[in-house]
Amino acid sequence: MNDQIKRIGVLTSGGDAPGMNAAVRAVVRTAVGQGIECIGIRRGWSGLITGDFVRLDGTSVSRIINRGGTMLYTARCKEFMDHEGREKAIATCKLLGLDSIVAIGGDGTFRGALDLSRQVAEHGARLSVVGIPATIDNDIGCSHYTIGFDSACNTAIECIDKLRDTMQSHERCSVVEVMGRHAGYLALYVGIAVGATAVLIPERPVDFENDVVENIRRARLAGTTHYMVVVAEGAGNVYDFAAQIKEALGIDPRVTVLGHIQRGGTPSARDRETASRMGYAAVKALVQQKGNRIIASVNGHIEDLDMEEALTMTKQFQMERYDILEALTNNSISHF
Ligand code: F6P
DSSP states (O other): OOSSOOEEEEEEOSSOOTTHHHHHHHHHHHHHHTTOEEEEETTHHHHHHHTOEEEEOGGGGTTOTTOOSOTTOOOOOSGGGSHHHHHHHHHHHHHHTOOEEEEEEOHHHHHHHHHHHHHHHHTTOOOEEEEEEBOTTOOOTTOSOOBTHHHHHHHHHHHHHHHHHHHHHHTOEEEEEEOOTTOOHHHHHHHHHHTOSEEEOTTSOOOIIIIIIHHHHHHHHTTOOOEEEEEEGGGOOHHHHHHHHHHHHOOOOEEEEOGGGGGOSOOOHHHHHHHHHHHHHHHHHHHTTOOSEEEEEETTEEEEEEHHHHTTOOOOOOTHHHHHHHHHHHOOOOOO
């Protein structure tokens, strides 16, 4: 029984990601097991500003582990970025008696959490905040993995496999945009998994002639009559790329923007399992009075890192994956 932390507020913020529900469930069940009360804050930081809450117990998080989206709703909240907005959130924390917050989301969510905690400290009080990385973009510097990425990859792969059927029948070129904001993780992992002819990602300057035009030519010379070009949304305009392909090769590509479908659906085994471990670790860190933390996946291990430090971390994009894609789908020579 823990006599320090008494009441945790848990919220999901930013773009939703499959597995967020599993993380909420893990936080609530672990807290309840420690005799800690859990209050769900609905609609992310804006719910903390408006006092939009729901009391949660072990049974209120039953049968959500398999559900996509987030039972707590989510939002992007501009007001919370201002001192004034956070003052309102602090008033809610005071009213509800929250001594800690577990915020499930991305980078922006964590920065907001840290600002909130610092502002509470200015009042001479204390609010411990713990972040759990959940975004389909996998773009959080301190964590090798973010909840939702695997499910989003699987959804995108399923869609692209379907696209391939029709592209193959009509002997066409498909140019598919996948999400990822400024990161190319989703595009590259998906590109490898569907055997894409070309993948364009923001981490690598686009050499259109070599990476797209020549790859399509090579595929044609090898006997292929349909092509799959996967474009990360951060790499450039998918319609412009399609037009360039038409101009260079005289073929007429079809553009598909997968969009928000990638954020929906049943969370994968990996996302449910990771979310469960991260939710458990978040409450453990609070019980152990560790202060502001981010729960991170580091080489497959779940660790809690100092939040301030973790927010300065960057992760190395594994460009080797691009070489693997090239070697496997375009028979390019790898220089080991
Ligand atoms: O961060 C998740 C994400 O889905 C990005 O991949 C995408 O750029 C963005 O959110 C879309 O945001 P919104 O849901 O506000 O359109």
